[in-house]
Amino acid sequence: MPFAHGPQTLAIPGPSIIPDRVLRAMHRPSPNIYNGPLVDLTHSLIPDLKAVARTSHNATIYIGNGHAAWEASLANTHARGDLVLVPRTGSFADGWAEVARGMGIRTEMLDFGNRDAMDPATIGERLRADKDHEIKSVLCVHVDTSSSLRADLKAIRSEMDAAGHPALLQADCMASLACDVMEMDEWGVDVAFAGCQKGLMTPAGMAFVFYNDRAARARERSDLATFYWDWIPRTNPEVYFRYFQGTGPTHHLYGLREALDMIVHEEGVDAVWARHATLAHTLHAAFAKWENHGTGGVGLELNVRDPASRSHAVTAVRLPGNATRLRHWCEEQMGLTLGIGIGMAAPDDPAWHGFFRIGHMGHVSGHSMLGTLATIDAGLKATGVPHGSGALEAASAILAGTAG
Numbered sequence: 562m563p564f565a566h567g568p569q570t571l572a573i574p575g576p577s578i579i580p581d582r583v584l585r586a587m588h589r590p591s592p593n594i595y596n597g598p599l600v601d602l603t604h605s606l607i608p609d610l611k612a613v614a615r616t617s618h619n620a621t622i623y624i625g626n627g628h629a630a631w632e633a634s635l636a637n638t639h640a641r642g643d644l645v646l647v648p649r650t651g652s653f654a655d656g657w658a659e660v661a662r663g664m665g666i667r668t669e670m671l672d673f674g675n676r677d678a679m680d681p682a683t684i685g686e687r688l689r690a691d692k693d694h695e696i697k698s699v700l701c702v703h704v705d706t707s708s709s710l711r712a713d714l715k716a717i718r719s720e721m722d723a724a725g726h727p728a729l730l731q732a733d734c735m736a737s738l739a740c741d742v743m744e745m746d747e748w749g750v751d752v753a754f755a756g757c758q759k760g761l762m763t764p765a766g767m768a769f770v771f772y773n774d775r776a777a778r779a780r781e782r783s784d785l786a787t788f789y790w791d792w793i794p795r796t797n798p799e800v801y802f803r804y805f806q807g808t809g810p811t812h813h814l815y816g817l818r819e820a821l822d823m824i825v826h827e828e829g830v831d832a833v834w835a836r837h838a839t840l841a842h843t844l845h846a847a848f849a850k851w852e853n854h855g856t857g858g859v860g861l862e863l864n865v866r867d868p869a870s871r872s873h874a875v876t877a878v879r880l881p882g883n884a885t886r887l888r889h890w891c892e893e894q895m896g897l898t899l900g901i902g903i904g905m906a907a908p909d910d911p912a913w914h915g916f917f918r919i920g921h922m923g924h925v926s927g928h929s930m931l932g933t934l935a936t937i938d939a940g941l942k943a944t945g946v947p948h949g950s951g952a953l954e955a956a957s958a959i960l961a962g963t964a965g
C-alpha cells in the first residue's frame with residue numbers, strides 16, 4: 562500500500578524546497594520596472610547578498626543558472642589562452658573546466674578522486690613549480706555536489722600565499738552558499754558565486770557573482786567579457802536596467818527578497834549555518850549506525866570518509882546494487898524524492914545503481930531531517946538492504962541535545 566499521498570518532500574541537492582512564503586511573495590501581477598517598489602527592492606538585495614557571502618566587495622546578479630555563473634566569472638577574469646588550475650573532487654569541477662575550455666581557457670586538472678578532500682599542500686606545490694606565474698586562477702568547487710566533499714578554502718588560500726603566487730582564488734559556492742560556512746573576505750576568496758535555487762530557496766533562474774578588487778584588476782586584462790556578461794555595468798549601476806542588461810527577473814526578485822528576509826534578517830546567517838551543521842551531524846549519526854551492520858564486505862556507507870570534509874548541504878551515499886530501488890521505494894511509496902548519484906559511474910554501467918544523494922540545503926528543519934531519515938530507514942527494511950539498528954535513536958538524540 563503506498564503512503565505517498567499527503568505532503569511530498571524533495572530531498573535532492575537543488576533545486577531545493579521553496580518556502581510557501583517565497584512562493585506567495587512571487588504571486589503578483591507584473592510590476593513597473595522603471596520606478597517604484599521593484600527598483601527599491603532590487604537595491605535592497607545587494608547588501609543582503611553580500612552579507613550571505615560575507616563580503617564587503619561587489620555583488621552582481623545574472624539571469625541564469627550555475628552554468629551562467631561559471632561563464633560570467635570566467636569571462637570577467639580571463640583572456641583567451643589563459644591557464645587555470647582546477648583541483649577536482651567530483652563532477653562539478655569537470656563541468657566548470659569544460660565551460661572554461663569552451664571559452665578558450667586552458668585547464669589543468671588536479672584530481673583528488675571523489676572520496677577525500679582536495680589537499681591544499683598539493684595545490685601549493687603545483688603553484689610553487691609555476692615560476693612564471695602562468696596559472697591565472699585556481700578554480701575550487703567549495704562543495705562538490707556529486708561527491709559531497711567540501712574544500713578547505715581558507716587552507717588553500719594560505720598555501721597560495723605561502724607559494725607567493727598571484728593566481729586568483731575562485732570558489733563555486735553553488736551548493737554551499739547559505740548552508741556551509743563561507744567567509745569570502747576573511748578567507749581571501751577573490752571570486753565566489755552561487756545560484757538562487759539551492760541554499761537561497763528561490764526558484765532556479767538567478768545567479769550571483771561576488772568579486773573583490775583583485776578580481777576587478779583581472780577584469781582589465783580579460784578579453785572574454787562580452788556586453789551581456791561584463792560585470793562592470795552591473796555593479797552599482799547608475800541606470801536600473803543595467804543590473805540585468807535588460808528586463809529584470811521581476812518575480813524572482815520578490816521571491817529572493819523574502820528568502821533573504823528569512824536568512825539574513827530573521828534567522829541570521831550564523832544561525833542558518835549552525836542549523837545546517839547540526840542537521841548534517843544528525844544525518845551522519847544515523848548513517849554511522851546503519852553502516853555498522855556487521856555483514857562484512859561492502860555495503861551502505863557515506864561517500865566522504867572524513868567527517869570534517871563532509872558538506873552540510875548535501876550527502877552522497879554508496880549503496881551498491883540497491884540505491885535505485887531504495888530511491889524508487891521512497892518516492893513511490895512515501896512521497897520522498899532522493900537525488901540520483903552523479904559522476905560515480907556511467908549511466909549505462911550497472912554500478913550506476915549503487916549511489917544516491919540526499920539534499921539538505923535551505924528550507925530544512927529538524928522535523929524534515931527526521932522524516933527523511935525515518936523514511937530511508939523504512940526503505941532499507943522494505944528493500945531488504947542489510948543495515949545496522951539504532952539510527953533513528955541516534956538522530957533524535959542529537960536533535961534532543963542528549964547525545965553523548
Ligand SMILES: *Cc1c(COP(=O)(O)O)cnc(C)c1O
Nearest residue numbers: 626627628653704706735736756
Ligand atoms: C548545482 C551546481 C552547479 C550547476 O548549477 P546549474 O544551475 O545546474 O547550472 C554548479 N556547481 C555546483 C557545485 C552545483 O551544486
